[in-house]
Amino acid sequence: MTTPWGLPDFDDHEAVHFFTDHKSGLKAIIAVHSTHLGPAAGGARFWHYAKDEEALVDALRLSRGMSYKNAMAGLPLGGGKSVILADEERTKSPELLHAFGKEVDKLGGRYITAEDVGMSVTDMIEVARSTGFVAGLPNSAGDVGGDPGPHTALGVFLGIKAAVKWALGKDSLNGLHIALQGAGSVATGVALHACAEGARLSIADIDHAKAKKLADRAGGKVVSPEEILSIEADVLSPCALGAILDESTIPDLKVPVVAGAANNQLATPEDGERLLARQILYAPDYVINAGGIINVCTEYLGDGDASLVRHRIEGIPRRLEQIWAEGSETGTDPASVADAMAQRLIGRA
Incomplete structure (x- = not known):
């Protein structure tokens, strides 16, 4: 796979991690663009890419966008993003999600994941079995969280x-x-x-x-x-x-x-x-x-309720x-x- 250096979308990212787990079939990239304002937060995208390099470019662009998004929303979060490279059949298993969660956990809270394209609340439940650095989990009536x-x-x-x-x-x-x-x-x-x-x-x-x-x-x-x-x-x-x-x-x-x-x-x-x-x-x-990450941030940090989420979204x-x-x-x-x-x-x- 092409390295990030020299790519137009590489923007002095703090870290770009590549993960492979042959047993579960996991191939994933986690890009951490900035932790200046807090831990890098951004969802996990599950997508089939024609070329691995396209996944890398996606991770670079999306993580930079999350830095900007979180900053402009006034959130105490940096920007990161992960992409899970799906096969043509988009095969997704609990084992793959657990393996992904373990890789997120190894970063020690520097990156917080949640749903993105191809991932659901149910998937986040599986990921959460391997790490606590995850949001977008099911919510009870009146609470924040759940599908962003x-x-x-x-x-x-x-x-x-x-x-x-x-x-x-x-x-x-x-x-x-x-x-x-x-x-x-x-x-x-x-x-x-x-x-x-x-x-x-x-x-x-x-x-x-x-x-x-x-x-x-x-x-x-x-x-x-x-x-x-x-x-x-x-x-x-x-x-x-x-x-x-x-x-x-x-x-x-x-x-x-x-x-x-x-x-x-x-x-x-x-x-x-x-x-x-x-x-x-x-x-x-x-x-x-930014409405989704506003909800995710409020859930993860536990600093407010649904009315605060609504208030923050109304600031857009x-x-x-x-x-x-x-x-x-x-x-x-x-x-x-x-x-x-x-x-x-x-x-x-």
């Missing part, structure tokens, strides 16, 4: 509303058209919040059945994955995987707002400038999608407005403004 997805979805929904207010001067999503890329758990939450406020939805997912199921629930329509990025709408909400906004897709966008849950939506830093040049308002992904629109205001004053794209803010917070200005 609904909290991420709430934050994204509130962020979309803030973006619509900033760009279009509208206080409600009623009657607006949202192009939603993805039909997973977070996308589902965003869609249901939006349709409850009267938004019209176009939904695309590589799994047509999932897209159809969500469209039926939200009163939307299904469009093809190839069509979603060029559809005419008020908001494009990327809620699948990242790096979908680049020099080839941005010219085809027909929306005034991009605001969604996916991590690393911009393929390169220059793509933030490309959006600004087209006068498309961008909600930096690691700011708008204010942070976005600060970014947009600074961008407007300086002529800088929002992604670059957010990066600079986050870098100052983690001592890397």
